[in-house]
Amino acid sequence: MQLANGYADSKVLLVANELGVFTALGKTKHTAEEVAQSCRSDLEGMRLLLNALTGLGLIHLRAGKYWNTTLARKFLDAKSPTAITNLLWLLNHHWSNWTDMAVTIKNGRFGWTSLTETPSFRRRFALAMEERSLALGPLTVRTCRMPRGATRFFDLACGSGAYSIALAQRYPKLSGVLIDQSVSVARRLIKHQGFEHRLSVCKGNVFSAPFPKDSDAALAANIFHDFNAQENQLLLRRIRDALRPGGKVFIVEFFLDNTEAKPVEATVFSLLMYAFTDTGRCYSWSEVETWLQSEGFGKFRRHPITGSIGTLEATKR
Numbered sequence: 001m002q003l004a005n006g007y008a009d010s011k012v013l014l015v016a017n018e019l020g021v022f023t024a025l026g027k028t029k030h031t032a033e034e035v036a037q038s039c040r041s042d043l044e045g046m047r048l049l050l051n052a053l054t055g056l057g058l059i060h061l062r063a064g065k066y067w068n069t070t071l072a073r074k075f076l077d078a079k080s081p082t083a084i085t086n087l088l089w090l091l092n093h094h095w096s097n098w099t100d101m102a103v104t105i106k107n108g109r110f111g112w113t114s115l116t117e118t119p120s121f122r123r124r125f126a127l128a129m130e131e132r133s134l135a136l137g138p139l140t141v142r143t144c145r146m147p148r149g150a151t152r153f154f155d156l157a158c159g160s161g162a163y164s165i166a167l168a169q170r171y172p173k174l175s176g177v178l179i180d181q182s183v184s185v186a187r188r189l190i191k192h193q194g195f196e197h198r199l200s201v202c203k204g205n206v207f208s209a210p211f212p213k214d215s216d217a218a219l220a221a222n223i224f225h226d227f228n229a230q231e232n233q234l235l236l237r238r239i240r241d242a243l244r245p246g247g248k249v250f251i252v253e254f255f256l257d258n259t260e261a262k263p264v265e266a267t268v269f270s271l272l273m274y275a276f277t278d279t280g281r282c283y284s285w286s287e288v289e290t291w292l293q294s295e296g297f298g299k300f301r302r303h304p305i306t307g308s309i310g311t312l313e314a315t316k317r
């Protein structure tokens, strides 16, 4: 029953995020009336939502006043520097993919919706990726050991650019080109972090944009799950052609084991990608290694990051 009804608890959090409840509560105590007014909402519904949030342990209630827990203040108040409000917005967007899942599986994929192709969606998606990399960026970059003396890399589908910035911080001699169909968030982050002299952005399609020749390394983080096997092999061919011999590619992904039924987080994400993208899903470490081998890469190294996310390192022969 916990599994069957789990969506209701998730939705309490996602609805509160959508209405801006945690941001309205901010750092002080408020009545339900005050929060309903700030969020321009119905008082009865807001009181019930606040009580559910209290029950879930996300906020506190005493003497008719509500206030954020330490966790909510840190991660759920949009004014916090460590907020994940855009990431929760994206998860709430995926709600529609799950709602339509039975129809999708019956009829087959219907692919990217037109909404996902709008500049505003892409921008907010990149902000969500920036928030996701707050926790994952440092752990991921630790798994990317550059070839000795490396000075040039490129980041394929860079998203917010957070991983490239973390790489540039770790390797002071490294410069990079960040390629994505949407680069406004990456451009702002690079400027904000003071890396304009070493990191540049290139707005383009990863299947046609030129990759910098004779690069020492390439980063492909969380992009293979957007595409099918043929498309990913094409990307690997393009990456290989751009790398110098001995150059490395780092593929960061949700990886499956050989049964393709574990780890659970990757199997569930793979199903979501079936509904969210045109052709994507998750792949096993071995399957990606087979593609790498046929595209002229060797010396594979698997670096786990979390229980389901990892970096696959390979070297151009």
Ligand SMILES: C[S@@+](CC[C@H](N)C(=O)[O-])C[C@H]1O[C@@H](n2cnc3c(N)ncnc32)[C@H](O)[C@@H]1O
Binding pocket: 122, 126, 129, 130, 133, 156, 157, 158, 159, 160, 161, 163, 179, 180, 181, 182, 204, 205, 206, 207, 220, 221, 222, 223, 226
């Ligand atoms: C899941 S995000 C990953 C972003 C970043 N690498 C990270 O791990 O945070 C996938 C990225 O791929 C980009 N993307 C998808 N298809 C693309 C294409 N054909 N050409 C360029 N970028 C693309 C999206 O804009 C998005 O930024």
